[in-house]
Amino acid sequence: MKMIFSAGASRWPEPVYLRIGYGMPEAIRSPKEARNHLLFRWPAVRGEKYNSARSLCLExxxxxxxxxxxxxxxxxxxxEASVLD
Structure with missing residues (x-):
């Protein structure tokens, strides 16, 4: 029996809801989505948890x-960034 596993398709069982600024709530469903938000949509103030999350989501x-x-x-x-909805 062959088992095929696609590591890039890992998703969380429940999304994380966040709201950046005055925008609409957004559902983040995977490490890849989280990393994209951390890199491109995150508030300018970035703390210690931001760095940990960024590297861990990549891994x-x-x-x-x-x-x-x-x-x-x-x-x-x-x-930490006060964006959890």
Whole structure:
């Protein structure tokens, strides 16, 4: 039996909802989406949790065992930046 696993398709069981500025709430469903938000949509003030989340989300894209931990750290970064909805 062959098992095929696509590491790039890892998704979280529940999305993380955030709101940047006065925008609409956004659902982040995977480490890849989280990393894109961290890199391109994040507020200018970036703290310690931001750096951890950014690197961990990158690693979680290729290592499915880090997926849940990346979600936890991403939520902490959202709290730190006051964007968790």
């Amino acid at each position: 979680a894209e290729t290592d499915p065992f880090l997926c849940e931990y990346a979600r936890k750290v991403f939520i902490e970064a959202c709290i």
